[in-house]
Amino acid sequence: MLTGKQKRFLRSKAHNLAPIFQVGKGGVNDPMIKQIGEALEVRELVKISILQNCEDDKREVAEALAKGTKAELVQLIGLMVVLYKPSKNNKRIELPRASRA
Known part of the structure; x- marks a missing residue:
């Protein structure tokens, strides 16, 4: 589970990323989840756009992607x-430490 500080850090890292996957009319499917999982192993942080013609609710799509890839949902803003x-095997991003109370 990510802390608020870690999510802010990841959002700032993701700001300049271009979306590498799109969820369209077909919604979320197993091949897409497999590809996104592979991309996460290489990049650790990915941005996915939900197209206007997607029939599923954007929150459901985001949760299905996170659950299917066993990843953390950092942000859902608009259709991103x-x-x-x-x-x-390919650790690139060093998260800030959770502060102790």
Whole structure:
């Protein structure tokens, strides 16, 4: 589970990313989840756009993508979804430490 500070850090990293996947009329499917999972292993942070013709609710799409890829939902803003999953072999992003109270 990501802290608020970590989510803010990841949102700032994702700001300049271009979306590499699009969810369209077909909605979320297994091949798409597999491809996004592979991209997360390489990049750790991905941005996905939900097209206007997608018939599913954007929140349901974002949750289905996060659950299917076992990733953290960093942000859902407009029709953009940002997912984060730490890579097993290709660690690139160092998250800020959670502060102790």
